[in-house]
Amino acid sequence: MEADGKGTRRARLWWLLVPGILLALTATLLPASTDAPRTSLRIGGDANYPPYHFLDSRGEADGFDVELSREIAADLGLEPVFELGDWGTTLERLEHGELDVVPMFWSAVREQRYGLTEPFLIRHHALFGHYETPTVSSLDALTNARVAVQSAGLAWEAMRELDRPGVILIETDNESETLGMAARGEVHYALAPTGIGYHTIQHDDLPGVVALSPPLLERKYVFAVRPGDPELVAAINASLARLRRSGVQNRLYVEWIGNPGAQGGPPPARRNIAIPALFALGAMAVAGLALLAWRRRRVPATHVAAPSQATTATADTRTFDAALAHPRLLAELSEAIASHQLAYALQPKIDLRSGRLLGAELLVRWDHPRLGPMAPDEFVPIAEQARTIGEMTLYLVRHGLAHCRGWPATGDRLHVSINVSANDLADPRLVDAIIDACEGDSPGLMLEITETEVMREPERVAEALPRLRSHGIGISVDDFGAGHSSLVNLRRLAPDELKIDRSFVHALLASHSDRAIVRATIHLGHELGASVAAEGIEDEATRTWLTQAGCDAGQGFWIGRPMPPAEFMELLRAQG
Known part of the structure; x- marks a missing residue:
């Protein structure tokens, strides 16, 4: 009887415990309730x-x-x-x-x-190494080289997919160590994000290590x-x-x-020299550019006619008359935009190391029904003063991208550059419209921000930049040194590209001061994580000097004059 009684009590106890056991198993095997608030x-x-x-x-x-x-x-x-x-x-x-x-x-x-x-950023990688190591135009051009990458990072993924013969992959625990290996000569190149690369060179004091490629592996962050x-x-x-x-x-x-x-928080004492040196370098570049621009502006300006004009005999008079007829010309310009009468030309832009086309700058053209062909500097300043330049900008963005969608595939990441006033980026409606125009399959868009006027609403411009970048739109500071360029504006704009004004390029071979300023500007741009382009290249010797100085891209009459869109398309087809 006692045994039977104990068995009965055990059975009752077991049945009392079953619900708790089942509840515990359920909690273990099933995921937590999604209704629980996240804290x-x-x-x-x-x-x-x-x-x-x-x-x-x-x-x-x-x-x-x-x-x-x-x-x-x-x-x-x-x-x-x-x-x-x-x-x-x-x-x-x-x-x-x-x-x-x-x-x-x-x-x-x-x-x-x-x-x-x-995406909330667009970022790039680059190949870094000692400045005496050969430059490389792309990852496909790598041969017989040791390349350091962070294990499991994007560079690691890209190099494993590339699988180039003779290229040995060296894996490290972090991005900074890849730069350290390049500095110590343990590898030929370090493939790292440009921001990490420039940060590490500066903060880890790696003399002689520079970017040896144009920006690579453009990716959304x-x-x-x-x-x-x-x-x-x-x-x-x-x-x-x-x-x-x-x-x-x-x-x-x-x-x-x-x-x-x-960057990187408060720098250690041993790095205190590097940061002021960078700002001193930037100040020298900006001050030098401003001084030369001021000196050149004191020389009486002469009108440069558009290539399509037969004569410049009456150009200065016509410009003066156009300024006097400001309201009428502005109304005619608005009508030309509304009726799609404005045209444009494309000026080729190349990678200075490889010579391959990177894209083109779009330049507006207006064949006025009463005044004949007009150069941009005859009507664009009027639109800027009347604050209607945004209307023209959007017109050019839409028409330029519509044409560029027909560009043949060349295997290169192409972009079209279009000028925009910095002040117009303070208009959120214009920014929205530019973003909308970039939707779908199209080449990259680079907005070349001109500083012809002092920035009226820098805070609103600053708000627009991350939105544009998040949609793959690059930012270039155009005509650097010829407008209101300053370190403050460079910090605000944080450009993807710094474009050296032609006035500092066309005579640099004969001018020690121009060469010093251009070198400083190239270094400043790279330290800020931007590529550097030069305008006004008119001979092979200038291109060679700029390439050796580390300039990334260039355009000018020696490379190619502004041309009809169909002619530029033929250049792309020839590049293949």
């Missing part, structure tokens, strides 16, 4: 990836991505939790759902593996979200849009990326 945002990254994300001297997360993530978390009402470490481990943790978001480059493989947000969480992707996209509109994202960009002195 924190777990953010991963590389512990050594300045100035984007890194651990500072106190072991705390810092950098552009970190601050942007902190703003996103605050915007979403979440507590940011940063967990930076080894990059390979970070990717594994994100894939397993142990992290919520990680900033990274877009790639097709990553798009299949994670949820990706809309995004937040990768753990798999199976589309709601978080949508929430971060909405937050990024709000931060762009409020100017917060651009403020952080200027603070961390557009301002070399702020």
Whole structure:
């Protein structure tokens, strides 16, 4: 009886425990309820990836991505939790759902593996090495070289896909170490993001290490979200849009990326010389450019006729008359835009190292029904003064991109450059319209910002730049030195390209001061993470000097005069 009684009590106890056991098993085997409110945002990254994300001297997360993530978390009402470490481990943790978001480059493989947000930056890589190492026009041109890359990074993915014979891949734990190996002569090249490269050269004091290629591997920079969480992707996209509109994202960009002195946090004492030296170099370049521009403006200006004009005998008089007829000419210009009467020419732009076409600058042309063919400097300043230049800009963007969509594929990343007044970028409606015009399959668009006037609303211009960049639109500072160029404006614009004005190029072989200023400008542009282009190249000797000085791109009459769009298309077909 006692045994039977104990068995009965055991059975009753067992049935009392079953529901709890089943509940525990269910909680273990099934995912947590998605109804539970999210309270924190777990953010991963590389512990050594300045100035984007890194651990500072106190072991705390810092950098552009970190601050942007902190703003996103605050915007979403979440507590940011940063967990930076080894990059390979970070990717594994994100894939397993142990992290919520990680900033990274877009790639097709990553798009299949994670949820990706809309891009918030466009970034590039470059091959870095000692200045005596041969330059390389593209990754395909690499032969018999040792190339350092970060393991599991975008450069690592690209080089593995390339699989060039004779090219040996050397993997490191972080991007900065790839530059260190190049500095020590352990590899020929380091393939690293340009921002990381220039930051490391400056902050790690790597003399003799320079960029040996044009910008490569243009990629969108995004937040990768753990798999199976589309709601978080949508929430971060909405937050990024709000931060762009409020100017917060651009403020952080200027603070961390557009301002070399702020990158990587407070610099150690041994680096105190490098940062002032950079600003002294920039100040010398800008001051020299301003001085020469002032001196040249004191010389009486002469009108330069458009190539289609038969004579310049009455050009100065006609320009004067056009200025007097300002309201009438402005009305006629608006009518020409509305009726699609404005035309344009394309001036070729090449990579100075390889000689291959990079694209072209679009130059407006107006065959006036009453005054005949007019050069841009006869009517563009009038439109600028009347603040209707945005109407013309949008017209050219739309027509130029429509034509460029028919460019033949050459295997190169082509772009069309179109001039835009800096002040017009303060108009959010114009910015929206330019972005809309770039939707779909089209070549890259580079907006060449002219500084013919003092920037009236620099804060609103600054707000527009990240929005444009997030849609793949590059920013170039045109005619650098001929307008209101300054270090303040360079920091605000954080350009992708710095374009040296022709007045400092055409006589540089005979002018020591011009050569010194052009060298300083090239170095300044590269330190700011921008490519550098030169206008006004009119002979082979000038091109050779600029190439040896490290200038990336160029245009001018020796390379090609402005030509009809159909003629430029033939050049592209010949390049193949």
